[in-house]
Structure formats: C-alpha cells, structure tokens
Amino acid sequence: MDSSESNSAVISLQGVTKSHRDVEALTDITLSIESGCSTALLGPNGAGKSTLLNLILGSMRPDSGQVSVFGLRPGSIAARLRSGAMLQVTGVPATLTVQEHIELFRTYYIEPLTFEEAVQRANLAGLERRRYGTLSGGEKQRLHFALAICGQPQLLVLDEPTTAMDVQTRLSMWEQIRQFMAEGRTLLLSTHNLRECEELAERVILLNQGRILADNDSKAIRSMVSSTVVSAVSCLDPRELAQLPGVLRVDARNGRIHLFVNAPQQTVKSLLDQDPGLEDLTVQPAPLEEAYLHLVEDRSSTP
Amino acid sequence: MNEVRRSVFHLARIAARESALEFLKCLRIPAFSVSCLALPLVMFLFFGFGMNWEPSSVPQIQYWTVAASCIGAIGVGLFGFGVYIATERGQGWLLLKRVSPMPPSMYFFAKTSMAILFSLIVVGLIFCIALLFGRIDLQLPRMLVLIAVLVLSTIPFCALGLAIGYLTGPNSSHAVVNLVYLPLLFLGGVVVPYQLLPDFLQFVAVSLPSFHAIQLAFQVLEQTSVSDSLRHVTVLVLYTVASLAIAVWCYYRDEGVTYG
Numbered sequence: 001m002d003s004s005e006s007n008s009a010v011i012s013l014q015g016v017t018k019s020h021r022d023v024e025a026l027t028d029i030t031l032s033i034e035s036g037c038s039t040a041l042l043g044p045n046g047a048g049k050s051t052l053l054n055l056i057l058g059s060m061r062p063d064s065g066q067v068s069v070f071g072l073r074p075g076s077i078a079a080r081l082r083s084g085a086m087l088q089v090t091g092v093p094a095t096l097t098v099q100e101h102i103e104l105f106r107t108y109y110i111e112p113l114t115f116e117e118a119v120q121r122a123n124l125a126g127l128e129r130r131r132y133g134t135l136s137g138g139e140k141q142r143l144h145f146a147l148a149i150c151g152q153p154q155l156l157v158l159d160e161p162t163t164a165m166d167v168q169t170r171l172s173m174w175e176q177i178r179q180f181m182a183e184g185r186t187l188l189l190s191t192h193n194l195r196e197c198e199e200l201a202e203r204v205i206l207l208n209q210g211r212i213l214a215d216n217d218s219k220a221i222r223s224m225v226s227s228t229v230v231s232a233v234s235c236l237d238p239r240e241l242a243q244l245p246g247v248l249r250v251d252a253r254n255g256r257i258h259l260f261v262n263a264p265q266q267t268v269k270s271l272l273d274q275d276p277g278l279e280d281l282t283v284q285p286a287p288l289e290e291a292y293l294h295l296v297e298d299r300s301s302t303p
Numbered sequence: 304m305n306e307v308r309r310s311v312f313h314l315a316r317i318a319a320r321e322s323a324l325e326f327l328k329c330l331r332i333p334a335f336s337v338s339c340l341a342l343p344l345v346m347f348l349f350f351g352f353g354m355n356w357e358p359s360s361v362p363q364i365q366y367w368t369v370a371a372s373c374i375g376a377i378g379v380g381l382f383g384f385g386v387y388i389a390t391e392r393g394q395g396w397l398l399l400k401r402v403s404p405m406p407p408s409m410y411f412f413a414k415t416s417m418a419i420l421f422s423l424i425v426v427g428l429i430f431c432i433a434l435l436f437g438r439i440d441l442q443l444p445r446m447l448v449l450i451a452v453l454v455l456s457t458i459p460f461c462a463l464g465l466a467i468g469y470l471t472g473p474n475s476s477h478a479v480v481n482l483v484y485l486p487l488l489f490l491g492g493v494v495v496p497y498q499l500l501p502d503f504l505q506f507v508a509v510s511l512p513s514f515h516a517i518q519l520a521f522q523v524l525e526q527t528s529v530s531d532s533l534r535h536v537t538v539l540v541l542y543t544v545a546s547l548a549i550a551v552w553c554y555y556r557d558e559g560v561t562y563g
Contacts, residue, residue: 057402080404087402091394095331100324107320108404110313131331151404 016065038187040201047207049190084153094133109151122146138169158189226260249294321413347371364437375425380460388468389476456516462546469553487513
C-alpha cells in the first residue's frame with residue numbers, strides 16, 4: 001500500500017437510502033471508513049447490516065446517495081480485485097476439493113497468496129484433498145475464509161463470520177482474522193455478537209431499523225449496550241432499580257423485573273443488598289434486540 | 304501493450320481453470336454425468352439396434368445416431384445450466400462469485416464449455432458405436448460437420464436452461480427442466496419423427512427449438528439445400544437471444560434475493 005492512500009477513506013457512503021420492495025432497509029446513511037481500521041456493524045436481524053455490505057460489495061445499488069470503495073464504483077472489477085468477502089453462503093459446489101476451490105479463487109487475483117500460505121492462514125492443512133461436501137461446518141467456514149483472503153485483499157468484508165459456530169471454532173476463527181488484520185488491512189464485519197465486536201473491531205457502528213444509532217470506539221459502545229439481563233422477583237420499585245449501578249433499562253412484566261445491565265456483578269451485588277427477600281434470580285446474556293432498546297427509546301422521546 | 308497482454312493472459316487463465324473445474328464438478332455429480340450419458344445411449348441402442356423400425360426415409364441407424372445425439376446435446380444444455388444455476392443461486396454461491404473479481408462472463412463461459420465438452424463426449428460415444436456396429440454413409444469431412452452441428456446444438460439449450468435457472472428456485476428447477484425437456488423431445492420430432500405426428504402437433508413442432516436443431520442435423524446428413532439450413536439456424540439464434548434476454552432481466556431482478 002503506498003503512503004498517499006494510507007489515511008484516506010476506503011469506504012465512503014453519502015446519504016444512502018435503499019428499500020426492498022416497500023420497506024426501507026437503510027435510511028440516509030452517511031459514513032466513511034478509513035484505511036487500516038477494523039469496523040463492526042452491530043445490530044439485530046433486519047437492522048440493515050447485510051444491505052449495507054451488499055451496497056459496499058456492489059451486489060446492490062442504492063436508491064439514492066453515493067457509495068464508493070477505494071474511490072471506485074462498488075462492484076467494479078478494480079474494486080473487487082482489492083476486496084475479499086466472506087458471505088453467509090450455505091453451499092459451495094460440493095464435488096470440488098478444498099485445493100480446487102482455493103486455486104480457482106487465486107486465479108481471480110493479480111497477486112494472490114501462495115496456495116500453501118492460504119491453506120496455512122485459514123488453518124486448512126491436511127484437508128486440501130477433501131471435497132467440500134465432506135467437510136464439517138467449521139471446516140467449511142475456514143474454506144470460505146480462505147477464499148476471502150487468498151487474493152491478499154486490502155479490504156476484507158465478513159458477513160456474520162462466526163454465526164452458528166461452536167465456541168472453540170469461533171475463538172480460532174477470531175485468531176485467524178486478527179492475524180490477517182495485523183498487516184494493516186481494512187476490516188468491515190457485520191455481527192450480532194457484542195463479544196465479537198470487542199475482539200475484532202476498534203470501531204462499532206450500531207444499526208437499528210436502517211439507521212445509525214451510535215458510531216463510536218468499541219469500549220464506548222460496550223458501556224452503552226447491555227450485555228446481560230438480570231431477572232428476579234423483587235419488591236423494589238422500578239425507579240429504585242433504575243438507580244442501581246450498571247443498569248441501563250428496567251422492564252417489569254409478569255410479576256418479574258428484568259434489568260438490562262452492562263456490569264452484571266455490581267448490579268447483582270447491590271440488588272441483593274437492597275432487597276434481601278429477592279427470589280428466583282437469573283442472569284443471562286441479553287438478546288441483541290433488547291440490548292440497546294433504551295437507546296432507541298431515548299431517541300424517540302427527545303426528537 | 305504489455306498491460307493488455309497481461310490482462311488477456313489473466314483472463315485466459317481464469318477461463319481455462321473455471322472451465323476445467325466446472326467440467327470436473329459436473330463429472331463428479333453422478334446425477335448429472337450418468338443421466339446425461341445414459342438416456343441418449345439407451346435410446347440409441349434400443350431404437351437404433353434393438354427395434355426393427357425404420358421411422359423415416361433415413362436409414363434406421365443413421366436416424367437414431369442423429370436423434371440420440373440431439374437428445375444428449377439438449378439434455379446437457381438444459382440440465383447443466385437450468386438445475387445447477389438455480390441451485391448455486393439458492394446457496395448464495397453465485398453471489399460470492401459476483402463479488403469476487405471473476406468477470407461474470409467467465410462463469411457462463413465455463414458452463415458453456417462444460418456443456419460443449421459433455422455434448423462432445425455423448426455425441427462421440429454414439430458415433431463410435433454407430434461406426435463400430437453399424438454404418439454411416441458419409442464422407443469424413445461431412446461427418447465431422449455433422450458431429451460439430453450436433454455438439455454445438457447444445458448452445459441454444461444452454462441459453463434456455465440459463466433462463467430456467469434464473470426463473471425457478473433451487474427446489475423447483477429439476478422438475479421444470481424435466482417438464483421442458485420431455486416435450487421438446489417428443490413434440491419437437493426428436494424421439495418420434497416429425498412426419499409421424501398428427502397435424503396439430505406438427506404445428507407445435509415447428510415452433511420448438513428442438514425441431515430446428517434436429518432438422519438442421521438431418522439436412523447436413525442428407526446434404527439438402529443451404530437456404531433451409533439458414534432458416535433453422537435463424538430460429539435457433541432467435542431462441543438463444545430471447546432466452547438470454549430473459550436471463551439478463553432476471554439477473555438484475557435477482558439483486559440480493561438469496562441474501563438475507
């Protein structure tokens with residue numbers, strides 16, 4: 001990469017709106033992503049993450065507004081030569097081997113990784129001669145990753161790279177992504193996993209119903225979003241509960257209270273201190289749809 | 304100049320590897336490779352050698368050499384394109400190809416090369432059997448022209464298969480291809496000679512691409528006038544263009560459909 005572009009925007013969107021049939025998937029999005037930065041798009045299903053990635057990859061066109069990638073039209077061959085993508089692909093031709101798939105994608109690029117290098121970086125050693133159809137779920141994802149990186153792209157786009165992976169496979173995929181990123185490349189990933197944002201992204205863009213709800217470094221987003229829901233039968237007043245440390249939002253229904261929190265240990269400790277008669281305490285990860293509902297409510301109450 | 308040469312070389316490499324792997328991929332799917340070979344060969348052996356039936360003025364073995372080759376070429380085009388494009392669209396594979404730096408034309412070039420190669424294998428096998436166990440009254444140059452015409456007659460059906468692949472989903476494509484394939488063979492005067500069809504079906508036959516494909520081959524076999532051949536080629540080209548237009552329209556309609 002030459003120095004003239006090291007600080008310029010790799011991705012730039014200006015006032016982009018996109019509808020699917022009559023539903024607006026993205027509304028007036030303006031953002032830019034700098035070279036060498038790793039960015040996560042965080043949001044529940046239907047937030048517009050995939051639509052945004054599609055626009056950047058050029059497989060969709062905006063209804064209005066401008067999208068550019070490396071200053072080029074998204075989807076142009078020149079832009080595609082500098083990008084690699086891992087999409088939510090459910091199947092790759094099953095009768096070709098790992099080696100055949102990687103060799104094929106290598107020919108698309110001008111200066112690809114060597115085959116051995118691609119295999120090693122995607123942790124596929126020993127599987128080269130296996131047909132795609134015989135691979136396990138995690139091995140398939142690793143091949144998809146190999147196809148994304150084998151062209152040494154400057155921009156790596158990952159659409160929910162670790163969805164449906166078990167914990168062990170997810171950890172090693174994160175490690176592989178981090179290794180690849182260590183070379184000053186630009187990463188854009190979509191996820192609905194807060195932990196994944198912390199592990200991989202410096203910057204997090206929180207999307208909700210096609211709008212950017214927050215755009216900040218991942219620590220700041222971490223404190224705005226509740227990772228955990230603490231639920232119990234308590235006699236405390238919801239207003240008191242809202243004052244407890246780490247509580248972002250209180251929801252009382254069916255005789256139970258649900259606290260959306262970002263510091264579960266502290267919250268539980270003071271909850272037990274204040275209400276010794278507390279019953280049936282549960283602590284669970286918060287579903288993403290609820291994790292930042294308080295941000296949506298704040299916004300609608302202060303127009 | 305060097306730049307141009309390099310990009311031509313780059314494209315040629317993609318074309319070669321994409322085609323080779325497309326062929327390997329299909330060869331390793333028995334549902335495709337076996338059925339594309341089996342139906343025409345069984346028809347050829349049964350009607351060409353088994354039955355004692357001279358369906359038209361053309362000698363029996365020669366008639367079935369042409370007809371079975373045509374059955375093979377049509378099947379390879381329709382199934383190779385129709386079924387697998389629908390499947391690959393459904394899986395999101397086509398989308399991954401579309402965002403990779405592969406020029407889209409290469410995907411279709413590879414599929415067409417695969418179909419032509421498969422078609423060559425089927426037609427070649429049928430001609431080998433015909434020459435070994437029967438007789439074909441043709442000079443070598445004309446026989447080569449006939450083989451070329453039969454092999455290349457897969458192309459309009461590739462285009463038709465492409466349109467079906469884009470119009471249908473991964474679950475319905477196989478059924479739809481069969482619903483198109485069988486009428487093309489029976490009503491197009493391929494399995495049953497056109498002259499034996501009742502009048503109203505003859506009317507249907509002349510509007511089908513399969514009719515024009517097999518008639519074109521018979522004209523090469525019987526060395527009849529060039530003007531008739533031109534008419535058949537024109538109809539086949541029109542079918543190809545119309546199918547491609549439908550596929551292109553669907554390609555743009557497809558935007559992000561397989562992509563949640």
